[in-house]
Structures are given as structure tokens and as C-alpha cells.
Amino acid sequence: SAVISQKPSRDICQRGTSLTIQCQVDSQVTMMFWYRQQPGQSLTLIATANQGSEATYESGFVIDKFPISRPNLTFSTLTVSNMSPEDSSIYLCSVEGGVEETQYFGPGTRLLVL
Amino acid sequence: DAKTTQPTSMDCAEGRAANLPCNHSTISGNEYVYWYRQIHSQGPQYIIHGLKNNETNEMASLIITEDRKSSTLILPHATLRDTAVYYCIVGSSNYKLTFGKGTLLTVNP
Numbered sequence: 001s002a003v004i005s006q007k008p009s010r011d012i013c014q015r016g017t018s019l020t021i022q023c024q025v026d027s028q029v030t031m032m033f034w035y036r037q038q039p040g041q042s043l044t045l046i047a048t049a050n051q052g053s054e055a056t057y058e059s060g061f062v063i064d065k066f067p068i069s070r071p072n073l074t075f076s077t078l079t080v081s082n083m084s085p086e087d088s089s090i091y092l093c094s095v096e097g098g099v100e101e102t103q104y105f106g107p108g109t110r111l112l113v114l
Numbered sequence: 115d116a117k118t119t120q121p122t123s124m125d126c127a128e129g130r131a132a133n134l135p136c137n138h139s140t141i142s143g144n145e146y147v148y149w150y151r152q153i154h155s156q157g158p159q160y161i162i163h164g165l166k167n168n169e170t171n172e173m174a175s176l177i178i179t180e181d182r183k184s185s186t187l188i189l190p191h192a193t194l195r196d197t198a199v200y201y202c203i204v205g206s207s208n209y210k211l212t213f214g215k216g217t218l219l220t221v222n223p
């Protein structure tokens with residue numbers, strides 16, 4: 001199974017600022033995913049990030065608000081731009097599990113925007 | 115992807131089997147049933163998945179009805195650490211999971 005770490009684990013930010021969340025996996029993977037979990041809600045897929053190509057965003061999410069980088073097969077970043085209190089959520093990255101047909105999730109980044 | 119219906123919450127006594135139902139009446143032929151769980155303050159954890167045959171692994175068993183319109187996740191001997199939200203997800207690919215609200219399973223001592 002893949003081991004995934006995220007930085008920061010939590011942060012408190014002021015509105016109007018931006019935060020970049022890092023996701024590191026201990027093995028090379030083709031597909032990485034970013035999810036958002038708003039308070040008391042389930043997970044919503046933000047985008048899929050494949051190395052060497054532009055991220056693919058789901059309906060309701062745009063690159064200007066959530067720019068994503070995928071510089072190599074073990075790392076990705078998600079930036080939450082121009083934050084507002086509505087962006088307060090847990091942000092999770094996950095990776096595809098290859099032949100095991102699973103997804104492995106990171107521990108999440110807890111973001112509070114004041 | 116097909117939608118799923120799960121009870122909002124369930125209770126189970128420690129040491130007993132926990133049976134979590136899921137309805138997916140609109141499932142199509144190429145769609146799998148996936149189960150994940152999320153323990154409080156952690157990322158979701160994969161449990162098991164299946165297409166039409168029953169499946170078993172070290173964590174749980176998955177029973178899928180013959181018409182594939184419903185399934186049951188079985189935790190054979192629930193422990194306190196199994197208290198979590200359990201998500202039943204139906205999809206043709208594990209690479210685009212649509213999470214519903216899931217079932218909050220509370221295992222009581």
C-alpha cells in the first residue's frame with residue numbers, strides 16, 4: 001500500500017490569502033487526486049492530476065481558484081487561492097493503487113479561513 | 115455513476131458482526147461496488163470492492179445480491195476501532211469516486 005503525507009496538517013489563514021498544500025507519496029504513481037471535505041459533509045473530488053499533463057477539474061472547480069502542480073510521479077501541490085471562510089474544509093489527496101484497484105488517501109489538511 | 119442509498123447510522127455491539135446495507139438499484143453491468151470507511155479526523159480507507167461475486171479479505175466480506183441491486187458489507191467481529199463512517203460507492207472506475215453521506219457505524223462496548 002502507498003504511504004501518503006500532507007503538509008501542512010492544519011492551518012488557520014486570513015481571507016484573501018493563498019495556501020499551498022503539499023502531497024508526497026512513497027512510490028511512483030500516475031494518478032493523484034485532490035478532494036475537499038466541507039464541515040459535516042462528504043468528500044467531493046476537485047481534480048485529477050497526472051504527471052506531465054494539465055489537471056482535470058470537476059464541475060464547480062476552476063484552475064484559477066485551485067491551481068495544481070504535478071512536477072513528478074511522487075509529488076503534487078494544491079493551492080487554495082484568494083481564500084474566503086467558505087474555503088474552510090479538509091483537503092485530501094489520494095493516489096491510485098494500481099492493480100489493486102484502490103485509492104489510498106492522505107491524512108488531510110485542515111484549513112480554517114477567518 | 116449509479117447512486118447509492120445507505121442508512122444514516124447504525125449501532126453494533128463489540129464482538130458482534132456488523133452488517134451494513136447499501137442499495138444501488140440503478141447499477142449498470144460494468145460498475146463495481148466499492149466500500150471505504152473514514153475514521154474521525156482521518157482520510158478514507160479502502161475496505162473492499164466487487165463486481166458480482168462475493169468477496170472477502172482480511173477486513174471484511176462483501177455480499178452482492180444476484181441482481182446486483184444491493185449489497186452488504188460485513189465486519190465479522192466489530193471492535194471499537196471500527197467506529198467510522200462507511201461509504202458504499204458504485205462506479206465503473208475506482209479513479210473517479212463519488213462519495214455519498216455514508217453510514218455512521220458506532221460500535222458500543
